[in-house]
Amino acid sequence: GGAARGPTLPLYESTRVQKLTAIDLSPGMLREAAAAVERLPSAPPVAxxxxxxASLSYADGVFDTVVDTFSLCVMLEPELALAEMRRVCAAGGRVILLEHTRSSAAPLGLYQDVSAPAAAAxxxxxxxxxxDVAAMLPRAGLRVxxxxxxxxxxxTLFEATPA
Incomplete structure (x- = not known):
């Protein structure tokens, strides 16, 4: 995923989260996220x-929870990123995703299919x-x-675990 400017960081309460690791391709975004953490009254330690x-430098099974919010849609290889999330998630751990997805309402889904290339450009x-994130998850080795x-x-909010 991507930390971006850290909009979700205030949601991680230090009473429930012992340590947080945030990644992003952009060092500038990480600097902004770090500044956002400094302004929080009770943030957990963040690295x-x-x-x-899609190419994480962490050991297998090192995280008990992996969270990604609205990042898969901008990744060139979202299934590879999901496979990496599975790899670094501990056995019995959780992968939590909040993502843009194709609508389950047929007319709206069709509109998305027609407009997505132009919108992405x-x-x-x-x-x-x-x-279709739901279809990607099992292909990446995750069970919903x-x-x-x-x-x-x-x-769509997904909670998954390594299969």
Whole structure:
């Protein structure tokens, strides 16, 4: 995933999270995220690392939870990134994803299919917002434990575990 400017960092309470590792391809984004953490009253310790989610430099099974929010849509190889998330997630651990997904409402899904290439070309960061993340997860070696759609399936929360 990508830490970006750290918009989700305030959600990690130091009473529940012992340590957080945040990655992003952009060192500039990581600097902004680090500055955001400094402004938080009770953030857990955070390690920042410039890294590609499709090629993580961590050992196998080192994290008990891996979280990715709205990043798969901008990755060139999202399935490779998911496989890496699975690899670094401990056995019995969790991979939590909040992602743009193809709508479960047929007309809206069709609209996404037609508009996604143009939107990716002209809108922020090349987001491909009609991906079938549910189909990618098992191919990446992840078993879906929970899937919760919002906004007619335009956004989906997944909880998965290494298969």
């Amino acid at each position: 920042f690392a410039p890294m590609d989610a 002209f809108l922020g960061k090349g987001c491909v917002y009609n991906q 434990l929970r899937k919760q759609e919002a906004l007619l399936g335009l956004v």
